[in-house]
Amino acid sequence: MSTISDLASAGSSSAQNNAASQSISANYDLFMSMLTTQLQNQDPLDPLDSAQYTEQLVQYTQVEQQIQQNENLDQLLVQMKTQNASQFVGYIGNEVTALGDKAILADDEAKWTYVAPQDGKVQIEIKNSEGAVVYREEVDIKEGDGTYKWEGTTESGSKAADGVYSISMTMQNELNQPFEVSTNITGVVTEVDFTQGEVVLRLGDLEVPVSDITKVKQV
CATH class of the missing domain: 1.20.58 (Methane Monooxygenase Hydroxylase; Chain G, domain 1)
Known part of the structure; x- marks a missing residue:
């Protein structure tokens, strides 16, 4: 007992x-x-x-x-x-820029901003929401801030369906070692989600943790 x-x-x-x-x-x-x-x-x-x-x-x-x-x-x-x-x-209705590799393809355009640490060639690889590669190309970029725009053309020459896509941008340093160029996404906040532990901002169909926000601009 x-x-x-x-x-x-x-x-x-x-x-x-x-x-x-x-x-x-x-x-x-x-x-x-x-x-x-x-x-x-x-x-x-x-x-x-x-x-x-x-x-x-x-x-x-x-x-x-x-x-x-x-x-x-x-x-x-x-x-x-x-x-x-x-x-x-207070973020709702304002434009934010955040760290991230995802963007929405709509009206034949998806775009990402980036900060390149050097001039050189960069390997672009774009994947759909299921992780499949839909497009690749190599382009020259300059050191500093830049914007990459994708018109939705796939490797086969067809048009990709509207939706969320992710990008990777890979360069090589002076020792020919590959490294990832950090990318950013920009959009207008449509909703704030408090249900996931960390506060998440929704930019249309995109979800961005508030800790990844780097810039806020009043629209």
Whole structure:
């Protein structure tokens, strides 16, 4: 049979999650009932030590205090999330630039911006949403900021369907070692999503973590 001390110890460890804290709160009456029964049925020749009795009460009190602290912390987090939500909603309707390799092909055009660390040739590879390569080419680019536009033409010469496509841009350094050129995407924010842990901005069909945003422009 579980002792009062066992019950309090178990409650202390389980208070780390919400379900357990609810269970501990619900068992308060059980705790007091067990304590009362233990006092009523103690051996008169060997009564319950007052120090032990006090220790058991302290254990349960500490658990309840921890539950209260967790509840207060949860309330604080909710307030912070609400404040952050109002802040991020301000992105809606504005144009943002973010790190990313995806862009939307529409009206025979998809475009990406990039920052090239050097002049040279770059290998372009474009994939569809299923990861299949639909287009490749080699172009010359200059050091600094630039924009690459794709008209939706595939390697077979047909037109790719509208949708989301990703790009990779590969150059070689002076030691002929390949490296990726970082790309950016630009679009107008249509929605803010708070359901994925990190705040995500939607640019039409594109999803961009707010941590990847590098520039915001009022439209």
